[in-house]
Amino acid sequence: MSGVGNPVESARQMAAAAQQQPTIWKHRHLLTLEDLTADEISLILDTAEAFSDVSKRSVKKVPALRGRVVANLFFEDSTRTRISFTLAAQRLSADVIDFTAKSSSVSKGETLRDTVRNIEAMGVDIIICRHGAAGATHLVAQNVSCSVINAGDGRHEHPTQGLLDIYTMRQNKGRVDGLKVAVVGDINNSRVARSNLHGLLKLGAEVTFVGPTTLVSRGFEKLGARVVHDFDSVIGEFDVINMLRVQRERISSNVFPSLQEYSRLFGLTNERLNRAKSDVLVMHPGPINRGVEMSGEVADGQRSVILDQVTNGLAVRMAVMFLCKQAGEADS
Numbered sequence: 001m002s003g004v005g006n007p008v009e010s011a012r013q014m015a016a017a018a019q020q021q022p023t024i025w026k027h028r029h030l031l032t033l034e035d036l037t038a039d040e041i042s043l044i045l046d047t048a049e050a051f052s053d054v055s056k057r058s059v060k061k062v063p064a065l066r067g068r069v070v071a072n073l074f075f076e077d078s079t080r081t082r083i084s085f086t087l088a089a090q091r092l093s094a095d096v097i098d099f100t101a102k103s104s105s106v107s108k109g110e111t112l113r114d115t116v117r118n119i120e121a122m123g124v125d126i127i128i129c130r131h132g133a134a135g136a137t138h139l140v141a142q143n144v145s146c147s148v149i150n151a152g153d154g155r156h157e158h159p160t161q162g163l164l165d166i167y168t169m170r171q172n173k174g175r176v177d178g179l180k181v182a183v184v185g186d187i188n189n190s191r192v193a194r195s196n197l198h199g200l201l202k203l204g205a206e207v208t209f210v211g212p213t214t215l216v217s218r219g220f221e222k223l224g225a226r227v228v229h230d231f232d233s234v235i236g237e238f239d240v241i242n243m244l245r246v247q248r249e250r251i252s253s254n255v256f257p258s259l260q261e262y263s264r265l266f267g268l269t270n271e272r273l274n275r276a277k278s279d280v281l282v283m284h285p286g287p288i289n290r291g292v293e294m295s296g297e298v299a300d301g302q303r304s305v306i307l308d309q310v311t312n313g314l315a316v317r318m319a320v321m322f323l324c325k326q327a328g329e330a331d332s
């Protein structure tokens with residue numbers, strides 16, 4: 001029976017393919033892209049490409065994590081990341097448990113450390129954690145022996161979002177090296193911007209952060225980003241435009257006169273997009289504030305790959321869980 005039709009054989013082939021890569025994955029956790037090498041990021045993208053076939057089959061499952069337990073711990077709301085991790089774990093045949101802080105004993109004062117240690121004590125192999133505090137997932141990793149994957153920690157990083165963004169760029173452009181990528185909007189408050197920056201620079205792309213002075217600090221230049229405050233003066237340069245949501249929940253003061261003013265200067269409309277390269281990719285991590293950072297026509301238009309990003313997230317998360325679990329088992 002061929003590997004395509006036989007999920008057990010396919011999983012063996014994928015495991016063998018991952019092990020044959022010149023870069024051997026050694027990380028039990030994925031907490032940030034800043035700490036990874038270019039080869040390690042490429043290994044995740046290549047492994048995700050192998051896993052992307054699973055989602056195209058009539059039986060969307062391989063036994064790579066059969067008998068393992070994945071716990072989704074979300075201390076902040078989510079639609080895409082949470083469902084994507086759940087489906088990705090199920091496609092690897094893991095059992096999945098869902099934890100939502102709002103309906104848990106966190107409301108009775110239980111600490112993050114106690115919460116994760118109690119959940120691990122039930123036999124969990126991988127913890128997926130989203131938290132409002134930067135560094136919270138590092139704290140979790142320091143207090144458990146299972147694998148921990150960061151699903152977004154405050155303003156710090158959202159590594160699987162960065163990976164799926166880069167995967168989508170590579171899929172559509174055939175390369176990452178040399179791409180000119182704009183990340184536009186509320187950069188100061190964005191964990192997606194930081195993960196994009198670290199991952200893209202390592203793979204040889206040029207990253208420009210665009211937005212008002214109040215939302216894009218010059219300090220990012222020290223990390224390797226170009227900082228521009230006038231979108232219209234540079235829009236024609238880019239191969240990819242990744243638009244970010246204005247994160248009103250993380251903005252404590254008035255950083256622009258009004259949403260209308262923000263939208264007028266930085267919103268991606270068809271009129272503004274007509275001045276971009278004809279083959280530019282339009283991306284957004286979601287959720288979109290239609291009419292603020294992007295018009296509905298652009299979000300649903302021909303240059304948008306926003307739903308491809310969501311689809312690709314599954315394969316990327318399958319790859320990350322698979323690699324981290326393998327490394328954790330090799331370690332212990």
Ligand code: CP
Nearest residue numbers: 078079080081285286
């Ligand atoms: N992109 C992203 O993290 O979306 P969610 O907040 O819905 O998970």
